[in-house]
Amino acid sequence: MKDTIRRGAADFLNYKYLHGICVITIALSVFVISAFGLFLINAGDLMVSWKKGIRIIAYLEPGADEETRDLIIGEMETYPEVAGVEYVSSGEALDWLKEEIGRQTALLEGLTDNPLPDAVEVSLSGDIDGADAISSLAARMEGLDGVADVEYARKWIERFGGIYNLFRLTSMILIGLIVSAVMMIVANTIRLILYSRIDEIKITRIIGADDAFIKYPLYFEGMMLGFLGGLAGLVLLYAAFFITVPQLSSAGLLVYFQVRFLPWNLVLLILLISMTVGWIGCYFSIRRFLRF
Amino acid sequence: MKKMPFDPERTIIRLYDVSKYFGETDALVNVTFDVCRNEFFFISGPSGAGKSTLMKLLYLEEHMSSGYAIVDGMNLARIRRNQVPMLRRRLGIVFQDYKLIPNKSVFDNVGLVLEVAGIRSRKTVRDRVMDVLEKVGMADRHDAFPPTLSGGEQQRVAVARAMVGNPSLILADEPTASLDPEAAEMIFDLLVSAHSEGTTIVITTHDRYLLSKGCTGSIYLKKGQCEGPDGACR
Ligand SMILES: Nc1ncnc2c1ncn2[C@@H]1O[C@H](COP(=O)(O)OP(=O)(O)O)[C@@H](O)[C@H]1O
Ligand SMILES: [Mg+2]
Numbered sequence: 001m002k003d004t005i006r007r008g009a010a011d012f013l014n015y016k017y018l019h020g021i022c023v024i025t026i027a028l029s030v031f032v033i034s035a036f037g038l039f040l041i042n043a044g045d046l047m048v049s050w051k052k053g054i055r056i057i058a059y060l061e062p063g064a065d066e067e068t069r070d071l072i073i074g075e076m077e078t079y080p081e082v083a084g085v086e087y088v089s090s091g092e093a094l095d096w097l098k099e100e101i102g103r104q105t106a107l108l109e110g111l112t113d114n115p116l117p118d119a120v121e122v123s124l125s126g127d128i129d130g131a132d133a134i135s136s137l138a139a140r141m142e143g144l145d146g147v148a149d150v151e152y153a154r155k156w157i158e159r160f161g162g163i164y165n166l167f168r169l170t171s172m173i174l175i176g177l178i179v180s181a182v183m184m185i186v187a188n189t190i191r192l193i194l195y196s197r198i199d200e201i202k203i204t205r206i207i208g209a210d211d212a213f214i215k216y217p218l219y220f221e222g223m224m225l226g227f228l229g230g231l232a233g234l235v236l237l238y239a240a241f242f243i244t245v246p247q248l249s250s251a252g253l254l255v256y257f258q259v260r261f262l263p264w265n266l267v268l269l270i271l272l273i274s275m276t277v278g279w280i281g282c283y284f285s286i287r288r289f290l291r292f
Numbered sequence: 293m294k295k296m297p298f299d300p301e302r303t304i305i306r307l308y309d310v311s312k313y314f315g316e317t318d319a320l321v322n323v324t325f326d327v328c329r330n331e332f333f334f335i336s337g338p339s340g341a342g343k344s345t346l347m348k349l350l351y352l353e354e355h356m357s358s359g360y361a362i363v364d365g366m367n368l369a370r371i372r373r374n375q376v377p378m379l380r381r382r383l384g385i386v387f388q389d390y391k392l393i394p395n396k397s398v399f400d401n402v403g404l405v406l407e408v409a410g411i412r413s414r415k416t417v418r419d420r421v422m423d424v425l426e427k428v429g430m431a432d433r434h435d436a437f438p439p440t441l442s443g444g445e446q447q448r449v450a451v452a453r454a455m456v457g458n459p460s461l462i463l464a465d466e467p468t469a470s471l472d473p474e475a476a477e478m479i480f481d482l483l484v485s486a487h488s489e490g491t492t493i494v495i496t497t498h499d500r501y502l503l504s505k506g507c508t509g510s511i512y513l514k515k516g517q518c519e520g521p522d523g524a525c526r
Binding site: 003203 | 385457
């Protein structure tokens with residue numbers, strides 16, 4: 001094992017040029033993919049915080065008694081998509097309205113009856129997914145006894161959710177394409193590396209090396225290539241992140257929203273994946289070199 | 293030729309009716325001969341006769357098309373893929389074009405044989421490599437890289453590589469063909485001294501002059517066919 005690593009590392013240094021190309025290829029790909037990932041994560045965060053801001057308002061039937069009201073609130077609180085339920089009586093609603101209208105309160109002075117219905121305002125938890133889920137929740141709320149009407153920003157939700165989903169889908173497809181392109185590029189670069197030392201491998205075989213002796217240092221090298229490439233790509237991304245985010249904030253673009261870097265477990269996963277890519281690239285190119 | 297009784301103590305190589313075809317080309321046709329242990333055995337013949345092909349069959353870089361062959365007790369027709377390295381570790385091979393690894397030092401080129409054979413002790417490797425480099429007169433150049441050496445020096449390193457594993461058999465395919473006479477002489481003498489220490493030597497050459505030296509047996513190949521004195525153990 002120690003020996004395998006020593007020989008792998010020695011070969012690594014012996015063939016700096018091709019290894020350099022391979023590491024750069026992986027680094028750039030990891031950079032692009034993780035940049036997408038970073039964008040998706042933050043867009044997702046944004047979606048969640050935005051969803052949390054959505055309110056669905058259920059207007060109660062006039063004259064609904066306290067018991068009906070509590071039943072409705074209790075029922076709504078059991079919905080998993082619901083984060084909070086707040087009762088807004090018609091009186092409170094009127095006070096709020098008066099405050100909003102301000103100086104023109106006179107307009108409302110003439111009212112003897114309060115024309116506003118009692119209402120229940122529901123806020124959503126972040127994990128509700130898509131406009132359909134929101135409209136189904138709204139439909140369920142509307143179906144409750146004692147609820148007269150339900151109101152929410154349907155058009156907005158549909159448009160925004162649609163854009164987000166489209167973006168997510170295209171990103172996934174792009175990531176898939178990039179990953180397979182990278183696999184092929186890495187496999188081919190590793191094949192080049194192997195071809196550049198085909199004589200060395202042949203000679204080593206002829207003096208009695210078995211498959212393991214040839215294979216394991218190369219696997220180690222492939223994994224090192226992946227690891228170094230992945231690390232370089234992530235460092236690049238972090239640098240880009242470090243430079244651009246403060247500028248976005250100072251431009252006032254990120255007032256209510258905290259942009260974050262990739263979480264550490266995703267960073268580890270990316271490193272692991274790029275190591276695997278290096279190893280797979282090696283695995284598939286190596287086989288033909290074991291025939292000697 | 294009649295099949296002789298086989299005694300593995302006595303016979304290190306036996307080829308019986310061995311043929312090798314490359315498509316239309318008949319590189320070897322029904323070749324039969326034996327090499328005894330501790331012989332200094334020549335395979336001679338003009339170029340294109342099949343000498344290198346014969347060598348390659350012996351260390352299994354190529355597989356014979358038909359026939360029967362035993363090398364140091366291993367039946368080449370039946371050998372399993374994972375046994376091939378075992379066979380090669382029992383051989384030392386010297387090529388006309390040296391076949392050293394250019395970006396490894398002289399020391400590492402020779403030491404690789406021991407590493408490949410699974411010898412892990414650094415000290416053992418160092419002692420054995422320096423010992424054999426001493427023998428071929430290359431000890432002081434142990435950290436040089438092959439491209440910086442002359443042909444004769446590279447071939448001395450290659451001979452050291454062939455000897456370092458204490459093989460029972462050294463196969464040398466035209467080892468002196470690309471060297472000047474003095475360097476050739478030196479290589480030849482190294483093989484002679486390995487022979488005197490008990491190693492069997494099989495050497496190919498297109499140079500009939502070499503045949504006079506120290507030879508204990510020989511065959512002459514022409515167009516893949518075995519002509520002239522056969523090497524059956526006498
Ligand atoms: N890999 C190969 N593919 C096709 N033909 C080959 C191959 N190796 C050798 N030959 C042919 O086999 C014959 C013997 O070649 P070789 O053994 O190299 O001769 P020698 O070493 O005696 O000069 C030649 O005609 C050569 O062209
Ligand atoms: Mg030849």
